[in-house]
Amino acid sequence: MTQVKKAIIPAAGLGTRFLPATKALPKEMLPIVDKPTIQYIVEEAIESGIEDIIIVTGKGKRAIEDHFDQSLELEETLEKKEKYDLLEKVKESSNVDIHYIRQKEPNGLGHAVWCARKFIGDDPFAVLLGDDIVRAETPGLKQLINQYEATGKSVIGVQTVPYGETNRYGIIDPTDQDGRLYKVNQFVEKPVLGEEPSNLAIMGRYILNPEIMDYLDDQEIGAGNEIQLTDAIQRLNENQSVFAYDFEGRRYDVGEIKGYLKTMIEMSLEREDIRDDLLKFMERVVE
Ligand code: G1P
Secondary structure, three states, X not given: OOOOOEEEEEOOOOOHHHOOOOOOOOHHHOEEOOEEHHHHHHHHHHHOOOOEEEEEEOOOOHHHHHHOOOOHHHHHHHHHOOXXXXXXXXXXXXXXXXXXXXXXXXXXXXXXXXXXXXXXXXXXXXXXOOOEEEEOOOOHHHHHHHHHHHHOOOEEEEEEOOHHHHHHOEEEEEEEEEOOXXXXXXXXXXXXXXXXXXXXXXXXXXXXXXXXXXXXXXXXXXXHHOOOHHHHHHHHHHHOOXXXXXXXXEEEEOOOHHHHHHXXXXXXXXXXXXXXXXXXXXXXXXX
């Protein structure tokens, strides 16, 4: 079986939830503590064994390319100032092979993935969405790759969400369950509240067989007037089963402001060099 070595990271979204911050800054570059969100995603891919990453960008996303590029000037300055810790951190972000392609119109997630079809060719591939940071003992994506290697079928990462929030996600209608792995009757994008087939939600991690591109070729517009990846996955599922896997680990929703801030606070409190000061500060401001 071909191993999963390629990944697509869609990053063409307009980031309207973070305006005006994202007027000139890609939302993927918003930092959690001192690292841009997209770097967490790239690191998860690399830790999962991915060797080639393609980032689907759009207008105003140049900063992402600069971030993963080598910055000789900055490296020299840090070296001169003997700031070796920082130098290592800066070099880390330019150590991977990343390719870029532009999505010319904002037509939705399905269309963004389809834009990378020539890079994918006939290989299975991963998709990682930047709004979800996953932290787990075994990286979230790696858990899905393990299932793909065991079954040869596309595998979609899911987790349970509260019933009142199911309309924000792609939701599965599970049939058979074997441990954390589900056979799926249907994948539904953003069902109306009360009509959701379960509360198992798609969490921004996918392993897909390349045939998905054939469905994306002629995928019709779906929820939110966009070409939805979930709709193409459902069509693939009707032809060759697509599994869902309830992966282990914490998922942080950094795609909306409150989730972003909570993640920022939690991860800051984990840092020894920040924790005590921040705790004291927070006690003072909530007095
Ligand atoms: C996308 C997917 C959806 C998934 C969600 C996870 O939606 O279309 O199926 O559940 O990401 O974050 P978006 O958040 O881009 O609207």
